[in-house]
Amino acid sequence: MFDIHHNFIVKSNPQKVFDAFCTASGLDSWWTHRSAGQPVLGNIYTFYFGPEHDWRAKVIHVVPGHELTWKLVAAMDDWMPTTVGFKLTPVENDTSVAFFHKGWQQANEHFGITTFCWGQLLPGLKKYVEEGTVIPFERRN
Secondary structure, three states, X not given: OEXXXXXXXXXXXXXXXXXXXXXXHHHHHHOOOEEEXXXXXXXXXXEEEEOOEEXXXXXXXXXXXXXXXXXXXXXXXXXXXXXXXXXXXXXXXEEEEEEEEXXXXXOOHHHHHHHHHHHHHHHHHHHHHHXXXXXXXXXXX
């Protein structure tokens, strides 16, 4: 198995970062075009990026305000059955984010593309939480 990890600091409290990962308004500000779901064990999230990328993921682990893991249940083949999630740790007045996308079957071309894409998208989450900046969906790489 192959895993993607990104670790970074957000200048905000863990709850605000958690909300950016787990609410539709948060997700739609930095990742998805349209999303739905609640951070409740067993809940199914919808991650919509366009007609060819209308994905679903099940919450398989949650510690409210601190941790969440989704297992992809409907997505492109390479993402099946990967898990995506994060762990948040308070660090003084900031939040340390340990983001992961685990369980890739191969370190193939799409794995490399996805690693790069997360590296481009996660700074958008940081800007959204710290500054309120929403990057239009069409401008996200």
